[in-house]
Amino acid sequence: MNNTLKENMARSIFMMAAALSIVAVLIICIFIFSNGVPAIKEVGLFHFLFGISWDPEHGLYGIFPMIIGTLVVTAGALVFGVPLGILCAVFLVFYCPKKLRPKVNVIVNMMAGIPSVVYGFFGLVVLVPFIQTMTRTNGMGVLSASILLAVMILPTIISVSQTALSSVDKSYYEGARALGASHDRTVFKVMLPAAKSGILCAVILGLGRAVGETMAVMMVAGNQAIIPFGIFSGTRTLTSHIAMEMGYATDLHRQALIATAVVLFGFILIMNGIMTLVKRRMCHE
Amino acid sequence: MNKEIHIQKTVEIAKKKKKKSTHSIASVLVWASALLVVAVGIGIVIYIMIQGVPYLNSSLFEWNYSSENVSMLPALINTIFMLILSLLIALPIGIAGSIYLVEYAKKSNPFIRIVNLMIDTLSGIPSIVYGLFGSLFFVKFFGMGLSLLSGALTLSIMILPIIMNTTQEALREVPMSMREGSYGLGAGKLHTILHVVLPSSLGGIISGAILAAGRIFGESAALIFTAGTLAAVSGNIMDPARTMAVHLYALSQEGLYIHETYASSAVLIIVVLIMNGLAGLIKKCSERNTIHG
Numbered sequence: 386m387n388n389t390l391k392e393n394m395a396r397s398i399f400m401m402a403a404a405l406s407i408v409a410v411l412i413i414c415i416f417i418f419s420n421g422v423p424a425i426k427e428v429g430l431f432h433f434l435f436g437i438s439w440d441p442e443h444g445l446y447g448i449f450p451m452i453i454g455t456l457v458v459t460a461g462a463l464v465f466g467v468p469l470g471i472l473c474a475v476f477l478v479f480y481c482p483k484k485l486r487p488k489v490n491v492i493v494n495m496m497a498g499i500p501s502v503v504y505g506f507f508g509l510v511v512l513v514p515f516i517q518t519m520t521r522t523n524g525m526g527v528l529s530a531s532i533l534l535a536v537m538i539l540p541t542i543i544s545v546s547q548t549a550l551s552s553v554d555k556s557y558y559e560g561a562r563a564l565g566a567s568h569d570r571t572v573f574k575v576m577l578p579a580a581k582s583g584i585l586c587a588v589i590l591g592l593g594r595a596v597g598e599t600m601a602v603m604m605v606a607g608n609q610a611i612i613p614f615g616i617f618s619g620t621r622t623l624t625s626h627i628a629m630e631m632g633y634a635t636d637l638h639r640q641a642l643i644a645t646a647v648v649l650f651g652f653i654l655i656m657n658g659i660m661t662l663v664k665r666r667m668c669h670e
Numbered sequence: 671m672n673k674e675i676h677i678q679k680t681v682e683i684a685k686k687k688k689k690k691s692t693h694s695i696a697s698v699l700v701w702a703s704a705l706l707v708v709a710v711g712i713g714i715v716i717y718i719m720i721q722g723v724p725y726l727n728s729s730l731f732e733w734n735y736s737s738e739n740v741s742m743l744p745a746l747i748n749t750i751f752m753l754i755l756s757l758l759i760a761l762p763i764g765i766a767g768s769i770y771l772v773e774y775a776k777k778s779n780p781f782i783r784i785v786n787l788m789i790d791t792l793s794g795i796p797s798i799v800y801g802l803f804g805s806l807f808f809v810k811f812f813g814m815g816l817s818l819l820s821g822a823l824t825l826s827i828m829i830l831p832i833i834m835n836t837t838q839e840a841l842r843e844v845p846m847s848m849r850e851g852s853y854g855l856g857a858g859k860l861h862t863i864l865h866v867v868l869p870s871s872l873g874g875i876i877s878g879a880i881l882a883a884g885r886i887f888g889e890s891a892a893l894i895f896t897a898g899t900l901a902a903v904s905g906n907i908m909d910p911a912r913t914m915a916v917h918l919y920a921l922s923q924e925g926l927y928i929h930e931t932y933a934s935s936a937v938l939i940i941v942v943l944i945m946n947g948l949a950g951l952i953k954k955c956s957e958r959n960t961i962h963g
Contacts, residue, residue: 388858391860392858392859392860395860396770396774398766399766399767399769399770399773399774400770400774402762402763402764402765402766402767402769402770403766403767403768403770403771403775403781403785404767404785405763405767405830406767406785406788406789406792406830406831406834407784407785407788409788409792409827409830410788410791410792412807413795413799413800413803413827416803416806416807416811417799417802417803417806420806468703469703469706469707470707472699472700472703472704473700473703473704473707475700476700476701476703476704477704479700480697480700480701480704481704489704489708492707492708492711492712493707493711494946494950495711495715495943495946496707496710496711496714497946498884498888498942498943498945498946499714499715499888499939499942499943500887500888500889500890500915500938500939500942501888501890501891502888502890502915502916502918502919502922502935502938503714503718503888503918503935503938503939504714505919505922506718506918506922506931506935507714507717507718507935509922510721510928510932511717536710536714539707539710543707567694569694569696569697572696573696593794596796597794597795597796597797597798597799598796599796599797599798599891600890600891600919604919604922604923624796624798624891627798627799627802628798628801628891628894631801631802631805631895632894632895642802643802643806646798646799646802649796649798649799650795650799653794653795653796653799654791656794657790657791657794660790661787661790
């Protein structure tokens with residue numbers, strides 16, 4: 386009797402611990418949404434999302450520049466990071482000598498471990514001055530942020546695509562080679578397309594990391610709350626927008642920042658949704 | 671058998687032919703991009719080390735931070751406090767939750783799917799949103815103020831996905847026969863879990879905990895609005911605490927102490943890399959043990 390009681394108690398404790406992750410997500414949603422939505426109501430959804438000026442002193446709360454900033458910087462990071470990451474994954478799976486592979490993977494894992502402030506600091510002392518002297522602009526802007534983010538999402542893209550590529554059935558490779566296709570042709574025309582859902586997962590994960598990155602972007606993007614007008618123009622992303630002004634914001638200003646987090650949250654939830662869909666499709670294939 | 675040898679020979683001949691052929695554009699491209707990635711990775715670490723390590727001196731490790739010594743010791747100690755506190759909160763919850771998902775819940779139970787979906791969602795939330803949530807929930811709603819405790823609670827939610835994913839994986843790797851053997855000897859379910867399953871999955875769990883610790887060490891965005899930026903050793907858990915990553919951010923924003931900033935980031939990189947290396951090593955060792963044992 387005593388034993389059954391103990392077993393049942395343990396079972397319910399374990400279950401409560403597992404349920405805690407659901408509770409955490411719910412509480413985060415409730416707190417962010419309940420604090421942010423009133424501000425969106427007060428400003429007006431349209432004015433909040435598509436207002437082009439952010440000027441809390443004059444009661445203007447438009448986050449459109451930050452949305453565009455996030456999209457542009459993220460797109461830039463993908464332009465640099467995705468081809469490089471996929472090619473590197475292809476190298477690791479199909480071109481790399483066996484002895485070299487673990488060593489390259491150690492370096493990729495190392496890159497994944499470097500904290501984002503360190504990336505930011507590196508960007509600030511190396512990348513920004515470099516772009517400054519090359520282009521005679523102040524160096525902080527879309528391009529710096531995109532390059533830095535590309536480096537930061539590389540490990541994610543490489544390791545996930547690597548898994549996808551190496552889980553493609555080996556018979557595909559042998560079949561294509563038997564039909565007379567060269568190694569390169571087989572890899573790029575057969576193996577790469579066969580792993581496309583996994584690689585899509587890698588890109589979406591990288592995208593998520595790029596959208597959510599705060600500190601590193603904040604340190605190199607210049608942070609002007611304007612719609613970027615070129616690749617050297619300063620820009621501000623949703624994340625750095627929150628981080629920059631949260632320290633001193635009060636009242637509606639503060640609520641508007643939380644509302645910005647609501648928008649960011651929406652972005653992330655949409656991406657998670659796409660991710661789940663892609664994964665499900667992968668299972669059906 | 672003959673056929674196999676024949677195929678092998680053909681493959682070898684084909685390989686030799688390939689080696690003789692000039693490098694194609696594709697292979698050059700692939701090699702070049704891998705080289706670039708490796709160069710960037712190594713370049714960043716070596717650059718920071720070269721610029722930072724020579725400036726590591728005793729004044730950087732003085733007990734009290736001042737604008738003269740720019741000591742990183744308070745931040746380092748706070749980070750260790752933060753690490754211990756977050757792991758103390760997140761590890762029991764994460765391990766217990768994973769035990770339920772792997773050992774108790776039936777595979778078809780939708781609860782497993784929901785919890786894992788929530789874990790995925792948690793791991794996708796940007797750290798600044800955690801920071802914002804922490805400042806609304808722990809700092810304001812529960813009135814904990816900017817403190818070590820608010821920061822640790824926020825971080826413990828953030829690292830929960832890492833711990834639950836690695837623990838679930840480690841528990842699944844324990845062979846069914848070990849559990850059945852334990853039941854056969856008359857042990858109850860709880861006894862089996864605590865004395866048979868958990869000990870043999872310890873390696874995986876520890877490596878997950880160390881990964882989480884690395885994440886805590888490098889986290890800044892979630893801590894600025896929950897643990898504050900006061901550069902002093904915090905005496906108790908309700909004191910504000912500046913951790914290493916926040917310290918590094920603060921220094922680089924001030925822009926006055928460039929050598930000290932390099933030195934601090936070198937320390938940060940070294941610690942995080944050691945942690946990640948350790949996590950990998952422990953995981954590898956425990957995998958080898960389960961295969962042989």
